[in-house]
Amino acid sequence: MSSDASKVELSLAIPCYNEEAVLDIFVARIREILDPLNLPYELVFVDDGSSDNTLEKLKGFRSNDRRIKILAFSRNFGKEPALSAALQHCTGNAIVPIDADLQEPPELIPEMLKLWREGYEVVTAQRSSRDSDSFTKRFTAQWFYRVFNMISSTRLPYDTGDYRLMDRKVVEAFKGISERNRFMKGIFAWLGFKQTSVTFKREERSAGNSKFGFKKLLGFAIRSIFAFSSQPLRFLSYMGVLFSVAAFSYASFLLIRTLAFGRDVPGYASLMVAILFMGGVQLIGLGVLGEYLGHIYDEVKRRPLFIIRESHGIETHLK
Numbered sequence: 215m216s217s218d219a220s221k222v223e224l225s226l227a228i229p230c231y232n233e234e235a236v237l238d239i240f241v242a243r244i245r246e247i248l249d250p251l252n253l254p255y256e257l258v259f260v261d262d263g264s265s266d267n268t269l270e271k272l273k274g275f276r277s278n279d280r281r282i283k284i285l286a287f288s289r290n291f292g293k294e295p296a297l298s299a300a301l302q303h304c305t306g307n308a309i310v311p312i313d314a315d316l317q318e319p320p321e322l323i324p325e326m327l328k329l330w331r332e333g334y335e336v337v338t339a340q341r342s343s344r345d346s347d348s349f350t351k352r353f354t355a356q357w358f359y360r361v362f363n364m365i366s367s368t369r370l371p372y373d374t375g376d377y378r379l380m381d382r383k384v385v386e387a388f389k390g391i392s393e394r395n396r397f398m399k400g401i402f403a404w405l406g407f408k409q410t411s412v413t414f415k416r417e418e419r420s421a422g423n424s425k426f427g428f429k430k431l432l433g434f435a436i437r438s439i440f441a442f443s444s445q446p447l448r449f450l451s452y453m454g455v456l457f458s459v460a461a462f463s464y465a466s467f468l469l470i471r472t473l474a475f476g477r478d479v480p481g482y483a484s485l486m487v488a489i490l491f492m493g494g495v496q497l498i499g500l501g502v503l504g505e506y507l508g509h510i511y512d513e514v515k516r517r518p519l520f521i522i523r524e525s526h527g528i529e530t531h532l533k
């Protein structure tokens with residue numbers, strides 16, 4: 215860390231993917247809120263391979279405000295790698311990941327800072343309601359949290375996102391995680407530390423479109439659950455035992471019946487049902503095993519999480 219960098223008190227980590235439409239309002243609003251606080255801050259933007267003018271816009275901001283720092287990826291890697299990169303390169307004592315679309319009001323930051331100064335290491339922002347989400351999004355989210363909390367030992371709060379303030383210590387701990395599968399909220403919850411929260415109402419996006427469609431979210435949900443729980447594997451073992459016991463009992467029953475009453479030919483329907491059912495169970499089992507195998511494969515390849523093409527105002531030691 216350079217001596218200049220260590221002076222930064224507050225860092226904002228902002229992943230951006232095709233956000234040219236909101237960046238002007240975002241930066242203006244952040245300045246409006248942070249400038250009066252009179253503390254040295256930096257805005258660390260990560261351009262996640264945008265195909266619009268996001269990067270040019272950011273460079274424009276930086277040309278007259280050196281507190282704006284930029285990393286640009288070689289392509290779109292996704293929000294989690296973008297946020298990870300931003301967190302890895304923040305130098306502040308307090309660090310806040312925030313989306314560029316202003317759905318999470320930056321007005322909360324002064325309050326979060328206050329709580330942080332009182333000694334809390336993590337101040338999460340809790341949404342008071344999910345009214346701005348569609349019915350299907352709320353419904354699926356609810357189920358995701360329910361299943362996740364049922365089978366994982368990491369408790370995931372239903373109403374918090376990535377928006378939070380973290381002490382330097384927490385971010386240093388985060389940097390020690392080499393896992394490639396990054397379900398940020400889960401990782402943050404897993405890290406622990408002394409926490410408190412503030413509440414807010416989630417706004418509509420101020421401009422541009424959401425980058426997460428249903429398919430992307432579903433894939434993300436499945437990966438996240440498998441990353442935080444090995445219960446599905448145990449469930450398979452239970453199923454195996456259950457079916458073995460059932461099969462053994464039925465076999466004994468058949469044997470005794472045959473010995474007592476002689477041979478009994480009919481039974482085609484029950485045979486088919488049993489075969490199809492077992493086939494189905496085995497395929498599900500293979501699917502679950504495959505899911506973990508895929509994760510392991512991803513991890514052992516040890517590819518970098520992201521590739522940086524350009525950096526402005528940030529020292530990068532290429533990973």
Ligand code: UDP
Nearest residue numbers: 229230231262292293296313314424425426
């Ligand atoms: N984002 C990103 N890379 C992606 C997708 C999204 O850096 O591949 C950023 C995006 O620019 C925004 C944040 O992640 O700052 C959250 O995205 P979005 O608002 O689309 O998600 P939603 O609020 O709909 O969940």
Ligand code: MG
Nearest residue numbers: 313315317419
């Ligand atoms: Mg958003």
